[in-house]
Amino acid sequence: QSAPAADDTLFRALGARPGIDAIVDDFVPRLVADPRTSEFFRKTNQAHLKQMLEEQFCVVSGGPCVYTGLPMKTAHQDMDISKGDFNALVEVLQAAMDAQHVPFATQNQLLARLAPMHRDIVNVH
Numbered sequence: 001q002s003a004p005a006a007d008d009t010l011f012r013a014l015g016a017r018p019g020i021d022a023i024v025d026d027f028v029p030r031l032v033a034d035p036r037t038s039e040f041f042r043k044t045n046q047a048h049l050k051q052m053l054e055e056q057f058c059v060v061s062g063g064p065c066v067y068t069g070l071p072m073k074t075a076h077q078d079m080d081i082s083k084g085d086f087n088a089l090v091e092v093l094q095a096a097m098d099a100q101h102v103p104f105a106t107q108n109q110l111l112a113r114l115a116p117m118h119r120d121i122v123n124v125h
């Protein structure tokens, strides 16, 4: 299923689905391994999380995808996530994008579209 994207510039800059899938394939194992985030992802089905993140990054970057996962508030409500935890996840995503040779400006554009989600994800103040 797909919907036409109004502006898919960022999606294409990320390398379209192959580029996004490579970023997410790198990102999720890093989240599981990083001591700052590992505890959160201890019981996570990595294959499912990868699929959801691939869809979500595709949609937020303007790609022709449909996100089939939970709303961000619902997905994270049973965890205690602080601003520090959120920032740690962002740093892990930056490391994954560095490893996949995503240009700095492109990284920042994706991060800028994800950043507002902190309102629905950070729930420890």
Ligand code: HEM
Pocket: 037, 040, 041, 043, 044, 045, 048, 049, 052, 053, 056, 068, 069, 070, 071, 075, 076, 079, 081, 085, 086, 087, 089, 114, 115, 117, 118, 121
């Ligand atoms: C911009 C930041 C974030 C984005 C875009 C994001 C995105 C997502 C998505 C798409 C899912 C899948 C929802 C579903 O299964 O339907 C998910 C689940 C999850 N997220 Fe996040 N998330 C973010 C921040 C965080 C942070 C900061 C933490 C904790 C440090 C976290 C921990 C988790 C965990 C543990 C799951 C559940 C995985 C499972 O199914 O077991 N997320 N997130």
